[in-house]
Amino acid sequence: MRSLSITNAQQWQLQIEGTVQGLGFRPFVYRQAQQLELTGFVCNSASGVTICVQGSEERLQAFVSALQHAAPPLVAYQRFEIRREALSKQPFSRFEIRASTAAQGQPPRALMLPDLASCQTCVAEIFEPGNRRFGYAFTNCTDCGPRYSIIAGLPYDRPRTSMKDFALCAACLAEYQNPADRRFHAQPNACRICGPQLSWHDHKGQKLAAGDAVLPLALQALAEGQILALKGLGGYQLICDPRRSDSLQRLRQDKGREAKPFALMLPDLAHARRYVAVSELADRTLRSPAAPIVLLPMLAGGLQDLSPAVLGAAESQHNPRLGLMLPYSPLHHLLLAAWGRPLVVTSGNRAEEPMIYQDQAAFDTLGDIADAFVSHNRPILRPVDDSVVQLVAGQVQILRRARGYAPLPLPFVHTDQDLLALGGHLKNTIALVQAGTGQALLSQHLGDLDGPASRQLWQQTVQELPQIYALRPAALAHDLHPDYASSQAAAALSRAYFDAVPCVAVQHHRAHVLAVMAEHSLSGRVLGFAWDGAGLGPDRHSLWGGECLGLHKNATEHLGSFCPFALPGGEKALRKPLYIALGWLYARHQAGLFAPQSLPPAAQGAAQALLARLSPAERQLLPQQLARQLNTLQTSSVGRLFDAVAALLLGCVHSRFEGDAAMQLEFLARRADAASRDAGRAYTLPLQHSPAGLLQLDSLSLQDAIVQDLQQGTAKELMAWRFHQSLAQGLLQMADALQTRWSCRQIVLSGGCFQNSLLLELSLHTLQNGGYTVYWPQRVPPGDGGLALGQLLALWQNQQAPLSPFEGGPHVSGLAR
Numbered sequence: 001m002r003s004l005s006i007t008n009a010q011q012w013q014l015q016i017e018g019t020v021q022g023l024g025f026r027p028f029v030y031r032q033a034q035q036l037e038l039t040g041f042v043c044n045s046a047s048g049v050t051i052c053v054q055g056s057e058e059r060l061q062a063f064v065s066a067l068q069h070a071a072p073p074l075v076a077y078q079r080f081e082i083r084r085e086a087l088s089k090q091p092f093s094r095f096e097i098r099a100s101t102a103a104q105g106q107p108p109r110a111l112m113l114p115d116l117a118s119c120q121t122c123v124a125e126i127f128e129p130g131n132r133r134f135g136y137a138f139t140n141c142t143d144c145g146p147r148y149s150i151i152a153g154l155p156y157d158r159p160r161t162s163m164k165d166f167a168l169c170a171a172c173l174a175e176y177q178n179p180a181d182r183r184f185h186a187q188p189n190a191c192r193i194c195g196p197q198l199s200w201h202d203h204k205g206q207k208l209a210a211g212d213a214v215l216p217l218a219l220q221a222l223a224e225g226q227i228l229a230l231k232g233l234g235g236y237q238l239i240c241d242p243r244r245s246d247s248l249q250r251l252r253q254d255k256g257r258e259a260k261p262f263a264l265m266l267p268d269l270a271h272a273r274r275y276v277a278v279s280e281l282a283d284r285t286l287r288s289p290a291a292p293i294v295l296l297p298m299l300a301g302g303l304q305d306l307s308p309a310v311l312g313a314a315e316s317q318h319n320p321r322l323g324l325m326l327p328y329s330p331l332h333h334l335l336l337a338a339w340g341r342p343l344v345v346t347s348g349n350r351a352e353e354p355m356i357y358q359d360q361a362a363f364d365t366l367g368d369i370a371d372a373f374v375s376h377n378r379p380i381l382r383p384v385d386d387s388v389v390q391l392v393a394g395q396v397q398i399l400r401r402a403r404g405y406a407p408l409p410l411p412f413v414h415t416d417q418d419l420l421a422l423g424g425h426l427k428n429t430i431a432l433v434q435a436g437t438g439q440a441l442l443s444q445h446l447g448d449l450d451g452p453a454s455r456q457l458w459q460q461t462v463q464e465l466p467q468i469y470a471l472r473p474a475a476l477a478h479d480l481h482p483d484y485a486s487s488q489a490a491a492a493l494s495r496a497y498f499d500a501v502p503c504v505a506v507q508h509h510r511a512h513v514l515a516v517m518a519e520h521s522l523s524g525r526v527l528g529f530a531w532d533g534a535g536l537g538p539d540r541h542s543l544w545g546g547e548c549l550g551l552h553k554n555a556t557e558h559l560g561s562f563c564p565f566a567l568p569g570g571e572k573a574l575r576k577p578l579y580i581a582l583g584w585l586y587a588r589h590q591a592g593l594f595a596p597q598s599l600p601p602a603a604q605g606a607a608q609a610l611l612a613r614l615s616p617a618e619r620q621l622l623p624q625q626l627a628r629q630l631n632t633l634q635t636s637s638v639g640r641l642f643d644a645v646a647a648l649l650l651g652c653v654h655s656r657f658e659g660d661a662a663m664q665l666e667f668l669a670r671r672a673d674a675a676s677r678d679a680g681r682a683y684t685l686p687l688q689h690s691p692a693g694l695l696q697l698d699s700l701s702l703q704d705a706i707v708q709d710l711q712q713g714t715a716k717e718l719m720a721w722r723f724h725q726s727l728a729q730g731l732l733q734m735a736d737a738l739q740t741r742w743s744c745r746q747i748v749l750s751g752g753c754f755q756n757s758l759l760l761e762l763s764l765h766t767l768q769n770g771g772y773t774v775y776w777p778q779r780v781p782p783g784d785g786g787l788a789l790g791q792l793l794a795l796w797q798n799q800q801a802p803l804s805p806f807e808g809g810p811h812v813s814g815l816a817r
Contacts, residue, residue, distance in 0.1 A: 008056050011085045017048035018078035021156040022113045024142030025049060025075055026097050030179040032066045039092035044100040044155040046108035054092055074289065078439055097179060100155040107470035108154035109437060113147040114404050115233045115384060117291035117328035126330050137331040138196045142186045148407060149234045149384045150188060153468055158187040162379040169194035196378035203371055205363030218374050219338055227251050229348055229370035233329050234384030234403050235357035236348025236366060248309035254369040256351030259312040259656040263293045263323035265345040267336040275299060276322050281391055290404025291328035292387035295321045318667040325386065347385055354447045354457045357383040384444050392757050393764055397778050399755055401785060402445040409439035411521050413796055417474035420466055421791035424784040425449050425484035428458055431788035432471055442789055449485035462493055473498055477791035480505045480807055481536040504798055507807050508535025509547045510556050511790030512750040518793045520775045525552045525744040527735055532751035533639035534574060538807055543567065545637025548734055550742040554797045556806040559742055560695040560734045564634040568625045575655040578613055580640050581647035586626050588700045594623045606648055606707040613653050638753050641699055645723055648706060649716045666756050669720035676718045682725035687737055695737060697730045728762035732770045749776040752783035
């Protein structure tokens with residue numbers, strides 16, 4: 001390299017934070033410095049990347065411009081600081097990449113990357129005869145491969161990953177040390193000589209084969225209709241042939257997944273196009289580094305040669321969408337290429353339990369489901385399930401945020417203190433923010449906290465993620481509901497790990513709205529609609545779920561809701577649409593409901609159909625429960641309204657999984673033909689004021705119209721469509737009516753009901769045509785998977801001023817789940 005005159009030289013130091021480790025950023029920096037004949041060094045630090053560089057001002061400016069405008073595609077800067085320094089007494093003779101440094105006494109601020117799908121170059125290598133990685137199932141480079149699932153600490157270096165015990169062979173070490181190689185400092189770099197190896201085990205976990213013998217055994221087993229447990233990037237997966245109804249039914253029975261559709265993995269996009277419509281956005285999303293499961297509309301031919309059991313029970317056969325993904329690891333690519341057709345690929349767990357990621361736990365738990373295991377000896381340090389997304393209004397909406405997305409940062413307000421949020425009970429995630437970073441980290445999907453395994457994983461994550469970042473939170477946030485596992489454990493966790501800092505309860509629907517505000521960096525006045533299945537209201541008596549909140553700075557005001565109705569059985573009835581429908585009809589007809597002959601003619605048939613599905617014991621108990629309000633809660637939930645209408649139109653008695661009845665109602669609405677949609681009018685949802693002055697949408701008028709249509713024999717597809725339309729119109733009615741009280745054109749849609757893509761599309765269209773700017777969840781799940789982010793923003797607001805009285809009210813225990 002040409003030496004530079006001391007008199008012309010300058011020395012700049014760059015401190016860069018953001019997504020800059022594990023992406024080939026240092027080799028990129030090295031190449032830019034080489035091309036511009038600059039000297040100095042670059043190294044990883046606990047905060048990100050440090051660069052010290054010497055050269056003329058003109059070349060230094062060109063260097064900085066290249067870093068800012070030509071960095072690798074996944075690099076994202078959160079801080080880019082340049083400081084001019086005095087020249088070192090000994091000028092650098094070359095530019096080099098130095099070993100990572102750890103800042104003493106400073107918490108790590110470098111960002112962990114998600115696991116990334118195999119890049120096309122690595123895929124080409126594993127299918128190239130003669131290449132030394134031909135057929136190797138753990139091929140990766142700085143552009144792809146495992147990250148979050150193998151990281152033990154920061155900075156991101158091989159000794160701080162689960163690859164630490166795999167010593168590099170001479171060839172891999174040469175790649176690792178060569179700045180011109182795309183595997184330069186690729187921490188999981190390996191080959192079949194020095195790296196992880198596949199192994200084949202029987203259903204008891206006994207190892208029977210290894211290495212190149214494994215894939216032929218797996219293919220033979222799949223062809224025979226066997227179920228395999230395969231150790232993937234972030235945990236075990238259960239796989240089988242989607243043409244084999246016997247295999248699928250056995251998988252459903254043993255896994256406890258009675259009705260939910262299974263996702264398919266296909267060899268390539270050409271195979272995907274045989275089953276679903278693949279738009280340009282779908283194409284990009286399927287082939288993105290995140291490589292999520294994408295819900296896409298099925299073609300007219302439907303499942304074609306695949307078993308109907310892919311979709312689930314008979315009621316699920318009307319599902320218009322399939323969840324598809326492409327191979328995202330070398331192991332998947334090799335398996336799918338040899339198999340040559342779709343495979344069912346689902347999480348390796350029993351229903352309602354977290355994904356299993358440790359070998360012995362897999363052998364112990366999945367041995368009763370799987371006939372054999374495809375495993376390997378690269379440890380997985382934390383489970384990371386497949387992400388699930390859908391495409392709405394030309395955007396990707398994340399429904400389950402995990403592999404490929406977590407734990408990428410989200411923009412956040414600058415805080416003076418570290419903060420930690422523990423999330424809700426269902427679809428749990430946790431969230432944290434480091435002081436001064438202006439970014440929040442949302443964990444991977446951890447699941448429902450009903451069982452001990454889920455709660456153990458949640459507690460492990462609450463300890464581990466803050467520990468990696470040396471987080472010292474000033475406060476912890478949790479849901480207002482006292483019976484959520486995350487709420488119950490908050491105080492004990494604070495005492496055990498966080499110096500007994502305060503624990504702040506955040507109301508469920510406030511957190512939903514705040515999550516969307518955080519995602520979109522919203523400030524100013526907001527009109528927030530939070531529609532979901534249920535969340536405890538501030539009075540700690542009622543179950544909310546159809547709320548309109550006004551938010552401005554630290555203030556939250558309850559502006560609107562749906563008229564409440566009784567939920568017999570309380571929270572234990574949340575998966576009983578039949579009970580919910582009877583509670584809804586009881587709000588209109590009171591005790592007359594149980595003497596249908598006394599009801600108006602239109603309601604008689606609907607009441608009789610519901611009552612006929614009750615057992616004799618239920619026929620005796622429910623009238624007493626409702627009359628005396630025993631074990632009965634009041635709810636304003638839109639999710640429960642979906643359940644009630646599904647019970648009336650489809651006869652749904654019991655939801656086999658969360659959202660089951662609502663999904664069936666959405667499928668029914670989507671089957672309404674275009675002419676009927678255009679001709680059909682929305683049901684009326686009149687506005688009224690409660691005795692306390694709260695603006696309410698009167699769902700009882702909606703009920704009257706639905707039972708009238710049922711009596712007249714209106715097509716149920718059209719009725720379901722009109723129901724969805726009425727909800728979208730109800731949003732606009734309430735927003736317009738509130739303008740005199742809460743003047744605001746910014747609307748937030750939040751909560752699990754807006755996972756319903758039909759409801760979301762109709763709502764966006766209606767509100768935008770009404771002149772409103774609408775914000776909705778996209779990078780953060782609309783359901784409870786986003787609660788932690790909203791709780792985090794509530795904690796920050798609490799730093800600015802004491803929380804508003806919104807979360808006040810006397811404590812009432814005994815709200816059994």
